[in-house]
Amino acid sequence: HLIADRFTGTPTPAMSKYRVKLEALQDAFVSIVVGAQPLDAFDDYVERWKREGGDEITREVNEWYRSAAR
Numbered sequence: 001h002l003i004a005d006r007f008t009g010t011p012t013p014a015m016s017k018y019r020v021k022l023e024a025l026q027d028a029f030v031s032i033v034v035g036a037q038p039l040d041a042f043d044d045y046v047e048r049w050k051r052e053g054g055d056e057i058t059r060e061v062n063e064w065y066r067s068a069a070r
Contacts, residue, residue: 009068012060018053025049 011019028045031037 007061007064009061009064012057012064014053014056014060018057021052022049022054022057025052 025045025048028037028041028048032039032041032045
């Protein structure tokens with residue numbers, strides 16, 4: 001199943017700033033999905049994603065969405 005991403009703007013400042021760090025986490029996420037890591041590792045993944053810029057990106061995208069919805 002595909003969940004469509006509604007973000008259609010240019011990359012936000014945080015996306016540009018944290019892109020390399022967050023791309024490095026993709027392998028950790030995939031290893032959890034394919035079962036190479038236990039599901040308990042997901043909590044650590046989320047904590048690291050947030051700490052390494054994910055929360056800032058989420059804030060910027062939500063701000064973009066609120067301004068685009070007007």
